[in-house]
Amino acid sequence: MHVVTTPTGLCRIEDGAAALLDTAFPHVGAVLEQEGSLQCLASCAVRRRIPLDEVTLTAPLGRPRAVWGVGLNYVSKAARTGRPLPEQPILYLAASSGVCAPGAHVVVPRTTTEPDYEGEIAVVVGRRLYQATEAEIWPAIAAVTAANDMTAREVMRTTGIPALAKSYPGFTPLGPSLRTPDDLADRDAIRVRTRLNGTLLQDDTSAGMIFPIPDLLSRLSWFAALEPGDVVLTGTPAGTGQDRACFLADGDEVRVEVDGVLPLVTRVVRPSDASPRDHRLTEPVG
Template sequence: MTSVQVVSTVFGVGCVENDDIAVLDTPFPHVGAVIEATGSLDVLTRSPVRERVPLQGAALLAPLGTPRSVWGVGLNYRSKAAHTGRGLPSEPILYLGASSAVLAPDAEVSIPTGQTVEMDYEGEIAIVVGRRLYRAAPEEVWPSVAGITAANDMTARDVMRTTAAPTLAKSFPGFNPIGASVCTVDEFADLDRIPVRTWLNDELRQEDTSDGMIFSVPDLLSRISWFAALEPGDVVLTGTPAGTGQDRGSYLRPGDRIRIEVGPVLPLVTTVEASSRDHPSTRSSPSDMH
C-alpha cells in the first residue's frame, strides 16, 4: 500500500500535498466511493492531477460520503473507565449509529432543542474497512484497513440515560462529524500508539493514544466480524478517552468549537450552531447515493 492522505472536495477527490490539494482526474465522487469500489486508496496514487487548489480555505466534504455502516464502542479506554470508576468490560459494548448523523468537516451542528441539554463531544480514531472482514483473526485486520480518520461521536447524555439506547443518543443529524482527511495506515509511525486529542474552544480536553484502548483495533474489529461482516467503506469508531464533557459535568453550548486531531489526519473542526435548525448540511456530493 502506498502512503497517502486524501480528501473529498467540491472540486473532486484529491491528495493533500503540503499546502495544496491535488485534485485528481477520477470518476469517484468521494473517498468512500473509492474504497467501496477498489478496497483501498492505491488507485488514487496512479490518477492524473487535474488541478491544484490551496488547502487553506478549501471547502471539504464528508470524505466518506454516507457510509453504509458506522459501528461504535462504549467504554474502550482505560482512562475513561478509571475516571468513571467502572470496571473494565470483558466484551466490547457495541452499537450501530445512523449514517444520517455524518457531518462534513468545518460544518455546524445544532443542539436538538427540547430533546437534550447534555450534548457532549467524543474525540475518536475512526477505522475505514477496505476488505471484507468476516470471522477474521486479529492479525487479518490491519491488512484489511483502507484508512484512518478522525471522528466526533457526539452523544446526548440525557437521552442515553432515559432511553438506554446509544443509537438514539448518537444519531441526531450532524452528531457524527468525520474527517477532515483519510490517511492510509502507512502514514502512522506506530499503529499501536495512534494519538488522539480534542480541544474545546482551544482548551485541550482529551489526550491519549490507541495504546490506552481496552480492546485494540485488531481485537475490536475481529470481535465484531464474528457476528457481522464488515464491508469495504464501513466505519468503526473505536471509543473515546477521558476528558469528555460528561467527565467534567459541563456540556456543549451554542458557539462552542471542537477540534479533534488523530495523528497526521487533517484536524476535524465542528462548531455548535448559535441558532437551531432542523437539518445540518453534510455537504455530501450530489451523486452520493447508496
C-alpha cells in the same frame, strides 16, 4: 497516502497543497466500494494543484453504509468514571444519517439538554471482514480519520440505547482527511486529542485502548460482516463533558486531532427559538 474530498473531486495532499486527481470517483466511499483500497489513487494523474488553505473540504466518505461504535474502550475513561473494565466490547450501530461534513454547524435539538463531544479515532474498512482474525484486520483497513462521536447524555441515561443518543442529524462528524495505515508513524499508538474552544481536554493514544483496533474489529466481525467503506469508531478517552459535568453550549467549537490527518472542527449551534424538528442549520451529508 493522505486524501481529501472537495466539491471538484478527490485530492491527494502533497507538500501542503491539494493535488486534484484525474478520477471520476466523487468521494472515497465510492473508491472503496469498487477498489477495496485507496492504492488506485496513488497513480492518478494530477489535474492541478490548489493551496490547501483555499480548498473547501467535504465529507470524505459520502454517507457510509454503516457506522459502528464502542463504549468505554479506554483505560483512562474507565478510571475517570470508576467503572470496571468491560470483558467484552460494548458495541452499537449508529444511524449513518448522523454523519456530517467537516466544519459543519451542528444544531442540537432543543429537547437535548446534555450534548457532549467524544473525540475518537475512526477506521475505515477497505476489504470485507467476516469472522476475521486479528492478523487480518490492519491489511483490510483502508484508512484512519478523525471523528466526533457526539452523544446526548440524557438520552443515553434515560433509554440506555446508544443509537438513539448518537444518531441526531449532524451528531457524527467525520474527516476531514483520510490517511492510509502504512503512512502512520505508529499505528499501535495513534494519538487523539480534543480541544474545546482552544482548551485541550482529551489527550491519549490508541495504546490506552481496552480492546485495541485489531481485537475490536475482529470481535465485531464475528457477529457482523464489515463491508468496504464501513466506519468503526474506536472509543473516546477521558476528558469528555460527561467527566466534567459540563456540556456543549451555543457557539462552542470542538477540534479533534488524530495523528496523520487534518483536524476535524465542529461548531455547535443551540438556537433558543428552534423547534425539536428544526435542523436547517445542520450540514449533514447527502
